[in-house]
Amino acid sequence: xxxxxxxxxxxxxxxxxxxxxxxxxxxxxxxxxxxxxxxxxxxxxxxxxxxxxxxxxxxxxxxxxxxxxxxxxxxxxxxxxxxxxxxxxxxxxxxxxxxxxxxxxxxxxxxxxxxxxxxxxxxxxxxxxxxxxxxxxxxxxxxxxxxxxxxxxxxxxxxxxxxxxxxxx
Numbered sequence: 001x002x003x004x005x006x007x008x009x010x011x012x013x014x015x016x017x018x019x020x021x022x023x024x025x026x027x028x029x030x031x032x033x034x035x036x037x038x039x040x041x042x043x044x045x046x047x048x049x050x051x052x053x054x055x056x057x058x059x060x061x062x063x064x065x066x067x068x069x070x071x072x073x074x075x076x077x078x079x080x081x082x083x084x085x086x087x088x089x090x091x092x093x094x095x096x097x098x099x100x101x102x103x104x105x106x107x108x109x110x111x112x113x114x115x116x117x118x119x120x121x122x123x124x125x126x127x128x129x130x131x132x133x134x135x136x137x138x139x140x141x142x143x144x145x146x147x148x149x150x151x152x153x154x155x156x157x158x159x160x161x162x163x164x165x166x167x168x169x
Contacts, residue, residue: 021049021079028075032057032068044084045118047076053109064107069132069141070099072114077128077145080116091154097125098146105140107132112140124149 016022016035024035033054041048051072059065078094116130125148132141 021047028071032072032075034075040113042083045080047080047083047114047116049076049114049116050111051114052111053107058109061106062108064109066103069101069103069107069143072132073099073101073130073141073143073145076114076116076130077143077147080118080128080130081126081147093150093152093154095148095150096145097148099143100145101141101143103141105134105138107140111135113137119144124151 019039020035021037021039022029022034024030026034029035033052036052038050039047040050053064057065057068074096077096077099081094082091112135113133114130115133116128118126119129120127125146128145128147130141130143130145131139133139
């Protein structure tokens with residue numbers, strides 16, 4: 001299988017070096033260079049990360065291109081929901097069913113902090129609040145993401161799960 005057609009590894013988060021959120025091998029994570037993020041705090045339902053702004057994600061003014069912000073938010077929200085769990089446990093596919101983002105100030109980097117916390121669970125749905133702040137603590141972005149546990153186990157081989165036509169998505 002060629003590198004371009006290889007399945008995205010769901011094991012990138014398992015291979016994280018100490019103090020990092022994830023290793024290499026995840027499409028969105030690699031785009032954001034998440035393997036370089038530093039975990040400042042991690043406990044059940046809570047993450048605080050020191051991240052950088054890669055040059056390729058900047059707009060012509062040198063700021064984070066707004067369209068990439070949801071990629072950061074989605075990846076961090078999923079990891080927040082799983083924070084504090086064993087990394088080698090069986091997982092179910094999570095689906096993002098809603099995301100609201102408020103852009104408060106331009107994100108210019110080179111570094112910023114992402115704070116994310118589980119706010120509420122009801123049934124298979126979870127609400128995660130995510131904030132981007134600059135290194136002085138000034139708010140840059142606020143987001144609320146609703147994730148749904150699909151109940152579909154992630155395959156052991158790292159491939160994408162097949163949709164279950166009987167599920168009540």
